[in-house]
Amino acid sequence: MRLVRPSIKWKNEHEDCVKEWDEPRVTPSSFNLAGYDNYETYLDALKFREAGEEKWVPSTNYFMVDEKDRVLAMVDIRHDLTEYLENVGGHIGYGVRPAERKKGYATWILAEALKKCDELGIRRVLVTCNEDNIGSAKTIVKNGGIEDESFIEEDGTIVRRFWIER
Ligand SMILES: CC(C)(COP(=O)(O)OP(=O)(O)OC[C@H]1O[C@@H](n2cnc3c(N)ncnc32)[C@H](O)[C@@H]1OP(=O)(O)O)[C@@H](O)C(=O)NCCC(=O)NCCS
Secondary structure: OEEEOOOOHHHHHHHHHHOOOEHHHHEEHHOOOOOOOHHHHHHHHHHHHHOOOOOOOEEEEEEOOOOOEEEEEEEEOOOOHHHHHHHHOOOOOEEOHHHOOOOOOHHHHHHHHHHHHHHHOEEEEEEEOOOOHHHHHHHHHOOEEEEEEEEOOOOOOOEEEEEOOO
C-alpha cells in the first residue's frame, strides 16, 4: 500500500470510487467530482485549493492505492485550522471506498497522514467525526486521539473532536 498524489493517472479509479460512494457527497470533500466539466478541471481546482487560495488553507491530498494500483481510500491534510476546521473539520479528513471498509484501511491512512503532519511540523493534530460515526471515532482513538469538547453545529449535529499529540 502507498500514498499517491491526485493526477490524471488516477482518473478512472477516482471516478469509480465516486460512483460506488454510498452517500450523496464523497468524504473528504476535496475528492468530490460533481460540478466539474472534466477531470482536468477538477485537478486545476484541487491545485487552487491545495495552494490555500481564497477561503482555503493550504492542504495536501492523497489516494491510498494497493499493489494493483486500485484506489482504496482518500485523505485530505489541512496544514492550518480556520474557525470552521477547529470546530468541525479538523486537520485530516479521510474516506474509504465502500467495498473496502472494515479492513483496517482508515486506520492505516490516518497513521500515514500523521507522518505527513510530522513532516509539515504540525505537532497537535485535530481529527473530528460526527457523533454517530463509530468507525471513524475508533480509527481516531486507535491512532492516539484524546477527546476534547464536542462542537454542536447549527443543525444540531454533534461533532466529536480529538487531538493527537506528535
Ligand atoms: C469511517 C470510515 C473511514 C472507517 O473506515 P474503515 O476502513 O472501515 O475503518 P477501519 O477498518 O480502519 O476500522 C477502524 C475501527 O473501526 C471499526 N469500524 C469500522 N467501521 C465501523 C462501523 N461502521 N461501525 C462500527 N465500527 C466500525 C473497525 O472494526 C475498527 O475497530 P477494531 O479495530 O476495534 O475492529 C469509513 O466507514 C468511511 O469512509 N466512511 C465514510 C466517510 C467517513 O465517514 N469518513 C470519516 C469522516 S470523519
